[in-house]
Amino acid sequence: MLLRFRMTSPYFSQNRTVVTRRCKQIDTSTAAVSLLSGLRKRRNVNAVKIEEEEARVCLSTPDGSQDLFQLATVLPKLETDVPPSSSHGRRRRQIKVEYDEGAAPAKAEHWQPPDWRKQLGFIRDMRTNRDAPVDHMGAEKCYDAEAPANVRRFQVLVSLMLSSQTKDQVTAAAMQRLRTHGCTAEKLLSTDDDTLGKLIYPVGFWRNKVKFLKLTAAMLVKDFGGDIPDSVEGLVCLPGVGPKMAHLAMDIAWDQVSGIGVDTHVHRISNRLGWLRKATKNPEKTRKALEEWLPRELWSEINWLLVGFGQQVCLPTNPLCSVCLNQHSCPSAHQNSPAKRTKAQTSSSPALRTNKNTVVKDETTSGELGRVNSASQRRTAR
Structure with missing residues (x-):
């Protein structure tokens, strides 16, 4: 009795038919091993996982068809388990960011006068x-x-x-x-x-x-x-x-x-x-x-x-x-504000004002005397 199986796994490069006979286990085992070795060359799969799958496939039942079915279901799972490889061939480590939510706020400085x-x-x-x-x-x-x-x-x-x-x-x-x-x-x-x-x-x-x-x-x-x-x-x-x-x-x-x-x-x-x-x-x-x-x-x-x-x-x-006992430590000691000047103080002193008035009076008197002398001279000329 001949059994035909079409392998639909994406790991096969070409679609082909595998023919097996009952009680001929060596052919199926050889096919499984060849498939896994080809997969090892194409993908960077963990060697430990590959060895475990090889041992499990080779120790299956005498019916080789069950091995192929089992291999077809295992290979897609291995593909998902393989981590993405970086340019250097290993996985990058993720940096864990921690937040300190319970930190107490900084205390404000307690100000006091120095002395x-x-x-x-x-x-x-x-x-x-x-x-x-x-x-x-x-x-x-x-x-x-x-x-x-x-x-x-x-x-x-x-x-x-x-x-x-x-x-x-x-x-x-x-x-x-x-x-x-x-x-x-x-x-x-x-x-x-x-x-x-x-x-x-x-x-x-x-x-x-x-x-x-x-x-x-x-x-x-x-x-x-x-x-x-x-x-x-x-x-x-x-x-x-x-x-x-x-x-x-x-x-x-x-x-x-x-x-x-x-x-x-x-x-x-x-x-x-x-x-x-x-x-x-x-x-x-x-x-x-x-x-x-x-x-x-x-x-x-x-x-x-x-x-x-x-x-x-x-x-x-x-x-x-x-x-005051605080005169040496008080910042305002001996800093009295100057007394406000009144308008009379900002102007001329009384003595100066008296002198000015005297000068004005003298000027007025001399002017009057000059006018009197001029008039007497005109009368004499006539």
């Missing part, structure tokens, strides 16, 4: 006596210590509202008159504007402060039972209360440090000492700049230290740098 601890120590030494106006007439000294807690807190807030653009001596006197009149939210709310204005006069912007006190008292009676809010957010919502007053009220009234109370003294001295990375133009920006580097345990102390220091030594105009 701030030394300068602060000198300011403490200069404030040892505590004899500045803020020490005796500040917001901590203006409330009635024997009043109920809510009344004491309200009086602290009132004294802070009155102290804006006002000296401590004037604020303390106004608070004394208010306490004699009755300084509670309910009492101020029932007081007419004229009477309240006379009680707080002559504090700065007293007319506006009368309105703010009445509006604030009404809000506190309605929403807080005559007490003051216990948060900065609640305090700044009151009419006439800014961030400085809110932080100081939290510190004095509620004994909570929420921020630095920056007034004109703290703002001025911080810029003079170089305690800010960049010069600031208003107290609120100064507060934010100070809170970035100043330790929190110093936030409560820094206000009364710098306020008293500004009232006694580091004055707004003509500061006493010669008696």
Whole structure:
């Protein structure tokens, strides 16, 4: 019995028929070996895989047709297993790229003034006596210590509202008159504007402060039972209360440090000492700049230290740098701005003006004398 098989594998260069007889295994084995050897020459196949397939084909059943069928199914699989060869005959290695997703961001540099601890120590030494106006007439000294807690807190807030653009001596006197009149939210709310204005006069912007006190008292009676809010957010919502007053009220009234109370003294001295990375133009920006580097345990102390220091030594105009212990480390020491010249000073001096007037008078007199002499000469000629 003759069996015809057409080999359709792409590894055969020509289509031809293979004739086998039953029980004649040597012909089929020889054909299989020749096919594999030709494939080895054409393709760069792994030698280990080829040897395994050769052994498996030669050890098959006596029927040679099964070997050819098996070889026809194995060869395409070997073609897919062969890796693509490069120009150098080997496979290129792939570079593995790793990403470090869990890396922590770089920390920003913590800026601090170079000599701030030394300068602060000198300011403490200069404030040892505590004899500045803020020490005796500040917001901590203006409330009635024997009043109920809510009344004491309200009086602290009132004294802070009155102290804006006002000296401590004037604020303390106004608070004394208010306490004699009755300084509670309910009492101020029932007081007419004229009477309240006379009680707080002559504090700065007293007319506006009368309105703010009445509006604030009404809000506190309605929403807080005559007490003051216990948060900065609640305090700044009151009419006439800014961030400085809110932080100081939290510190004095509620004994909570929420921020630095920056007034004109703290703002001025911080810029003079170089305690800010960049010069600031208003107290609120100064507060934010100070809170970035100043330790929190110093936030409560820094206000009364710098306020008293500004009232006694580091004055707004003509500061006493010669008696200041920081005169050798302060970048603004002995740099007073020159006094402004008035229009009279820019013009000629009084003596020069007098001389000019004298010269003018002399010229006028000589001119008049010349005219008189000319007239007398004409009369004589006639």
